Amino acid sequence: xxxxxxxxxxxxxxxxxxxxxxxxxxxxxxxxxxxxxxxxxxxxxxxxxxxxxxxxxxxxxxxxxxxxxxxxxxxxxxxxxxxxxxxxxxxxxxxxxxxxxxxxxxxxxxxxxxxxxxxxxxxxxxxxxxxxxxxxxxxxxxxxxxxxxxxxxxxxxxxxxxxxxxxxxxxxxxxxxxxxxxxxxxxxxxxxxxxxxxxxxxxxxxxxxxxxxxxxxxxxxxxxxxxxxxxxxxxxxxxxxxxxxxxxxxxxxxxxxxxxxxxxxxxxxxxx
Numbered sequence: 001x002x003x004x005x006x007x008x009x010x011x012x013x014x015x016x017x018x019x020x021x022x023x024x025x026x027x028x029x030x031x032x033x034x035x036x037x038x039x040x041x042x043x044x045x046x047x048x049x050x051x052x053x054x055x056x057x058x059x060x061x062x063x064x065x066x067x068x069x070x071x072x073x074x075x076x077x078x079x080x081x082x083x084x085x086x087x088x089x090x091x092x093x094x095x096x097x098x099x100x101x102x103x104x105x106x107x108x109x110x111x112x113x114x115x116x117x118x119x120x121x122x123x124x125x126x127x128x129x130x131x132x133x134x135x136x137x138x139x140x141x142x143x144x145x146x147x148x149x150x151x152x153x154x155x156x157x158x159x160x161x162x163x164x165x166x167x168x169x170x171x172x173x174x175x176x177x178x179x180x181x182x183x184x185x186x187x188x189x190x191x192x193x194x195x196x197x198x199x200x201x202x203x204x205x206x207x208x209x210x211x212x213x214x215x216x217x218x219x220x221x222x223x224x225x226x227x228x229x230x231x232x233x234x235x236x237x238x239x240x241x242x243x244x245x246x247x248x249x250x251x252x253x254x255x256x257x258x259x260x261x262x263x264x265x266x267x268x269x270x271x272x
Contacts, residue, residue, distance in 0.1 A: 005120050007096075008181065011053060011075045015153075018053045018078060028060035029214035030250075031111055031140055034202050037213070037262030038252045038269070039138045042066045045108035050097055050129065051115035055082025055090060061111065062089045070107070072100065097125035102132040113142035114152075114248075116193070117182040123193055130196050130255065139197065139253040146184035148247030153182060160184045187244055190251075191272055197253035199272040200260060204239050206250050208232040208267035232266040239267065 011018060018024070035042065044067040049058040052071030055078070062069040071092040073079055083092045095101045098121055110129050116122040133139055144152060144160075151159035154176040159167055167180035185193065206213045208231040231239070243249075251272070252260075260269050 005181070005183075007074055007120055008118050011078065011118065018075075019081075021056055024054070024056035025060055026214070027113065027142075028057040030206065031057065031113060031142070032060065032064045033213040033215075034206065034250060034252060035109060035111075035138060035140055036064075038200065038202070038258075038260045039109065040261045042109060046070070046106065047109040047111070048072060048100075048102070048107045048132075049111045049113075050100070050125070051112065051118075052082060052092065053078035055079075055086045055092060057111065057113065058082065058090045058092075059086040061109075062086070066109070070102070072097070098128055100128045100132050104131055105134045105137075107132045108134055108137050110137070110139045112139065114144060116190075117144055117184050122185075126193055127196070133255055135255055136258075137255065141194070141249070141251040141253060143190050143249040143251060144182075144184050145245070145247055145249060146186045146189070147245050148184075149245065150247065151182075152247065154180070187249065190249065194251070194253055197255065198257050199251050199253045200269045201243075201272055202250040202252055202269045203243065203246055203248070204231070204236075204267045205265045205269050208239075209265055212265065236267065 042061065043065040046068045047061045047066040048070040049061060050072050052058045052073050053075045055071050058069055058071035069090045071082060071090050072095045074094065074096055076094060079092050079094055093101055097119055110133055112129060119125050129139060146160045150157055154171055156170060156174060156176065159170055159180065162170060164180065171177040171180045206215055
């Protein structure tokens with residue numbers, strides 16, 4: 001491929017996780033719980049899933065009451081699967097995130113879940129989402145952190161820390177791939193990417209109270225319950241010190257200033 005990045009077409013054909021229906025639906029439940037805590041019910045809203053692939057999350061968004069649900073991707077095989085199964089209640093569109101096929105301000109809720117590291121120009125995609133989101137709209141973001149110790153796609157420690165040439169050698173040495181494509185950003189870099197938005201951080205609330213956000217699988221067993229209890233009661237200042245190394249951030253963004261609509265939490269969401 002050389003050094004030039006090109007779009008990852010047909011992503012679901014080589015990334016089996018995109019076709020893991022149970023896991024994708026669990027992710028959707030967490031996304032919906034966060035959105036409903038911040039925004040309220042999705043009833044009657046126009047909701048879009050940018051990077052929808054095989055459509056499981058979009059289908060769950062439709063099932064949560066969205067008035068109209070849209071799924072957008074360049075993954076044609078994934079879109080075919082999605083349309084075959086869920087086309088009766090979700091409109092799937094083959095489209096590039098840098099040129100979303102929607103009018104200005106036409107979408108009430110957007111989901112952008114673990115996508116930015118895969119696209120060639122994430123800043124351009126974020127600008128397009130800002131354009132199509134309504135003034136009172138809500139954007140859900142699942143964002144991988146470059147400084148998360150275990151790289152999530154290839155399960156190799158510190159992989160995302162490395163410059164591209166060394167990262168390529170690392171994945172080849174362990175037989176995981178010929179080339180390391182993904183490009184992650186740090187927490188500071190992600191905030192710069194979203195500088196046009198007002199952002200609330202739901203990372204700690206979800207970790208501290210996973211059952212409130214359909215995330216009970218985050219802390220299985222007795223050890224998990226102890227970890228959850230510690231997170232729920234730990235001083236906020238101490239928890240904030242860990243954020244630069246948290247592997248995934250869960251953020252909610254809006255074009256105009258808003259506050260979460262949901263109930264109080266032991267570790268409440270915080271504005272960035």
